[in-house]
Structures are given as structure tokens and as C-alpha cells.
Amino acid sequence: MRFKGSEAYVSTDDLTLAVNAAITLQRPLLVKGEPGTGKTMLAVEVAKALGLPLLEWHIKSTTKAQQGLYEYDAVSRLRDSQLGDPRVHEIRNYIVKGMLWQAFTSETPVVLLIDExxxxxxxxxxxxxxxxxxxEFFVYETKELVKxxxxxxxxxxxxNEKELPDAFLRRCFFHYIRFPDKETMEKIVDVHFPGLKKSLLR
Incomplete structure (x- = not known):
């Protein structure tokens, strides 16, 4: 399974190499760069090129890691208990699967994007x-291992708004997407606006 680029995404040789190294060695690829340099679209286009489903987990300032695994909805279970709902006897009814759980248990390989x-x-x-x-991770409420x-x-x-922990960085491949030079920018514009006159780019 190799990424050879896509018609909708201009990938430099070193970026393509980083993507394929991460795929081959089965390690996460950490992509840094200024906003608008194509970091998120890279995952989208790799998924399309390889014919794989894409799962996207967009991170916010309030996001917790546990949400990527699962969440136990105790409030809903308490409410259903008060209403006499028979669903309360099965705790699995109140486990909300996160993106990592969905990715881990998919019947086919997937591309998982952990964005920003x-x-x-x-x-x-x-x-x-x-x-x-x-x-893998353990679900304490149901005593099961999700692998x-x-x-x-x-x-x-x-x-690149803040430094990431060294221990985390050591487990990832890393690539920094620089702002495109003139030649690369012309290729990008040509992909998205094929009829645009070259003179307008100067």
C-alpha cells in the first residue's frame, strides 16, 4: 500500500516519502506547518488515493483524550433508570464509541486524522x-479490551502553536510542510484553477 500522489494534491517528493515511510513502518505521521499549507487535506487525499475510509477527529481546546476512546453516558443511564427503561440493565447501551474505537474495530483499514x-x-x-x-485500550465499564x-x-x-511532548514525538514520523515556493505554488494553482493565466501569478 503506497501513496503516489493525487491529481487534487501537490505532494513534494520528501512529503510523499514521509507518508509511505509512516505507512510501511506503521507509525503515526505528525505533520506540522502554518495554517493553509495542506496538512488536513493530505490525510483526505491519501485516503482517497488508497481507497480507504477516512475518520476525522477535530481537536478543540476542551477536547480530552478519553473522548477519542469512548465516553460513558452516566447521565442518560440515570435518567432511563428513573423512567424504568429496561436498557439500563446493559451498560453497553451507554458507551459512546470514540474515533479511535471506530478506527480500531473497522472491518477494513482506515485513515485516521487527528486534526490540530x-x-x-x-x-x-x-x-x-x-x-x-x-x-489497544481497556474499557473499564464493560471489562473488555478493544484491540x-x-x-x-x-x-x-x-x-505549531505549542511544543508537543518529547515522548510523543519519538513515537511519530515527522514532516514539516513549508509554505510553497514559486514553482510549487504554480503547480497548486494549476491543479485548482487550470485555466488561470500564468501572468497573473507573477
């Missing part, structure tokens, strides 16, 4: 270390 990880708390990356490394049946291709993006 630097927006979260500084401890957020460390809280996912074990899960991304071993591709990846097929290892997802993981892309992690960062706008």
Missing part, C-alpha cells in the same frame, strides 16, 4: 501514547 492536536491541553498527546503505540484488528494509518496535524 496542539489546540488541546499539553497533556493530551501523552494521554494517547499507549493507545497509539499498542493500538485494533487492522492498524489504521494515522495522520496527526499541528499548527
Amino acid at each position: 492536536i496542539d489546540k488541546a491541553d499539553i497533556e493530551f498527546p501523552n494521554d494517547l501514547l499507549r493507545e497509539l503505540d499498542r493500538m 485494533a484488528t487492522q492498524r489504521p494509518i494515522v495522520f496527526i496535524t499541528s499548527n
Whole structure:
């Protein structure tokens, strides 16, 4: 399974090499760069090029790592208990699966995008270390181990707003997408606006 580029995304040779190295060695690819340099679209286009489903987890300042695994909806269970709903006897009815759970248990390989990880708390990356490394986690409410049946291709993006922990960085391949030079910019414009006169780019 190799990424050879796509008609809708201009990938430099070193970026293509980084993507394929991460796929081959089954490690997350951490992509840093300024906003608008194509970090998120890279995961989208790799998924399209490889014919794989894409799961997107967009990170906010309030996002917790646990949400990527699962959440136990105790409030709904309490409400249903008060209403006499028979669903309360099965705790699985109140487990909300996160993006990592969905990726780990997919019947086919998937591309998992963890977008803008630097927006979260500084401890957020460390809280996912074990899960991304071993591709498994334990659900305490149901006493079950969720283990990846097929290892997802993981892309992690960062706008470089804050430094990420060294322990997390050591477990990832890293690539910095620089703002495109004149030649690359012309290729990008040609992909999205094929009829545009070259003179307008000067």
C-alpha cells in the first residue's frame, strides 16, 4: 500500500516519502506547518488515493483524550433508570464509541486524522501514547479490551502553536510542510484553477 500522489494534491517528493515511510513502518505521521499549507487535506487525499475510509477527529481546546476512546453516558443511564427503561440493565447501551474505537474495530483499514492536536491541553498527546503505540485500550465499564484488528494509518496535524511532548514525538514520523515556493505554488494553482493565466501569478 503506497501513496503516489493525487491529481487534487501537490505532494513534494520528501512529503510523499514521509507518508509511505509512516505507512510501511506503521507509525503515526505528525505533520506540522502554518495554517493553509495542506496538512488536513493530505490525510483526505491519501485516503482517497488508497481507497480507504477516512475518520476525522477535530481537536478543540476542551477536547480530552478519553473522548477519542469512548465516553460513558452516566447521565442518560440515570435518567432511563428513573423512567424504568429496561436498557439500563446493559451498560453497553451507554458507551459512546470514540474515533479511535471506530478506527480500531473497522472491518477494513482506515485513515485516521487527528486534526490540530496542539489546540488541546499539553497533556493530551501523552494521554494517547499507549493507545497509539499498542493500538489497544481497556474499557473499564464493560471489562473488555478493544484491540485494533487492522492498524489504521494515522495522520496527526499541528499548527505549531505549542511544543508537543518529547515522548510523543519519538513515537511519530515527522514532516514539516513549508509554505510553497514559486514553482510549487504554480503547480497548486494549476491543479485548482487550470485555466488561470500564468501572468497573473507573477
